[in-house]
Amino acid sequence: TSGLSGAQLHSVVNEAAIAAARSGCVEVTQRHLDAACERVVLGPSSNSQVLSEKRRTLLAYHEAGHALVAVLNAKVSEQVSHVSIIPRGSSAGHTRTLPSESQLESGMYSRSYLEARMQVALAGRVSEELVFGKEKVTTSARDDLHQVSSLAHEMVKQFGFGKSLGQLALGSPRDHLAVMNAQAQGNGRAQHPHAAGGSYSEGFLISKDTANKINNDVRELVDVAYDETTKMLESHSGALHAIASALLENETISGVELRSICKQHNIES
Numbered sequence: 001t002s003g004l005s006g007a008q009l010h011s012v013v014n015e016a017a018i019a020a021a022r023s024g025c026v027e028v029t030q031r032h033l034d035a036a037c038e039r040v041v042l043g044p045s046s047n048s049q050v051l052s053e054k055r056r057t058l059l060a061y062h063e064a065g066h067a068l069v070a071v072l073n074a075k076v077s078e079q080v081s082h083v084s085i086i087p088r089g090s091s092a093g094h095t096r097t098l099p100s101e102s103q104l105e106s107g108m109y110s111r112s113y114l115e116a117r118m119q120v121a122l123a124g125r126v127s128e129e130l131v132f133g134k135e136k137v138t139t140s141a142r143d144d145l146h147q148v149s150s151l152a153h154e155m156v157k158q159f160g161f162g163k164s165l166g167q168l169a170l171g172s173p174r175d176h177l178a179v180m181n182a183q184a185q186g187n188g189r190a191q192h193p194h195a196a197g198g199s200y201s202e203g204f205l206i207s208k209d210t211a212n213k214i215n216n217d218v219r220e221l222v223d224v225a226y227d228e229t230t231k232m233l234e235s236h237s238g239a240l241h242a243i244a245s246a247l248l249e250n251e252t253i254s255g256v257e258l259r260s261i262c263k264q265h266n267i268e269s
Contacts, residue, residue, distance in 0.1 A: 012036045034082045034254055037096075056248060058128065059085045059093045062140055064243035065127025065233060066095035070120045071262050072232050074269040077116035080259075083243070084252040092140065095120075111161055114151060118225035119232070121148045126229045127240060148225070152218045162217030170206060170214070239265035 013028075015036035020028045067083045074080075078097035085093040097120070125141035156162035157170045206214070233240055242261050246253050253261075259269050 030254060030256075034252070037081070055092075056085060057244070058132065058138060059140070060244040060247040061127045061131045061240070062124040063093045063095050064240055064247060065123035065125075066120055067243055067258055068127075068236060068240055068262070068267075069123035069229055069232055070095065070097055071259060071267060071269045072236070073116035073119060076110070076112045077120065079269075080255045082252060082254045083247060083258060085247050086251050111155075111159075114155055114159075114161070115221075115225060115228075118148050118151055118222065119229045121145075121151075122222075122226050122229045123233065126226065126233055130230070130233055130237070131240075148222055149218070152221045152225075153214075155221060156214055156217045161221070162214070163220070164213035164217050165210070170210075236265065236267060239267055 012033065013036070016028045016032040019032045019035055020026075023032075025032070063083050063085055067080055070077065070080045078099050081096040081098050083093075083095045087093070121144045122141075124144055125137060128137045128141070156165065160167040160169065239262050242265065243253075243258065246257070246261060262269065
């Protein structure tokens with residue numbers, strides 16, 4: 001429940017208690033709490049989304065990819081709380097990970113942590129490619145790709161993790177006119193950036209050359225993350241299939257159950 005507000009925690013406990021009572025249980029279990037957390041964070045399950053067996057299978061492998069790579073990166077990234085292929089809100093399925101208390105308190109993240117987050121986000125798409133073929137991948141990775149692109153841009157423009165720009169931060173808002181006037185070199189009027197082949201980066205005026213360097217660095221970070229993710233899933237295909245099978249059978253598995261499956265395939269987290 002890391003990151004949840006007091007009100008959300010109150011709702012989670014209430015929802016878990018209601019679920020336990022409905023199922024005839026005399027005490028609230030971890031499964032009730034996990035289901036309640038899903039309901040509070042993502043919304044109630046969607047009865048209108050009846051998935052075909054083909055889509056369920058694809059979704060199971062998509063989420064299994066996320067979950068497996070998260071376990072493989074657990075030492076530098078976040079622990080998996082649970083994995084589900086039950087549609088909730090606008091989401092057909094999800095893999096929930098939780099940062100450690102120290103990460104939440106410090107607000108600081110290492111480069112290896114950010115790289116691991118990109119790998120986890122890309123793992124759903126990579127899993128689809130490996131199991132069903134690149135020609136049959138779906139649009140289910142849309143949000144994942146947005147997350148990866150945004151994170152890679154932040155790493156380059158704000159955190160100094162790109163090769164070309166070095167220790168520069170280009171993501172802070174600036175006064176456009178002041179910067180353009182300075183670049184116009186006293187010609188009496190502000191020059192529009194596109195007139196000189198430049199562009200804006202979140203309020204910061206940059207040249208075309210700098211924009212190309214940013215794009216190249218972002219592309220390299222994403223490509224490296226994609227390649228590493230592919231290697232991990234190829235090397236642990238047995239665990240991938242086992243996790244997907246568990247999801248197809250149970251629809252939701254806890255982090256403990258996930259790590260147990262991985263342990264059976266010689267993966268320690």
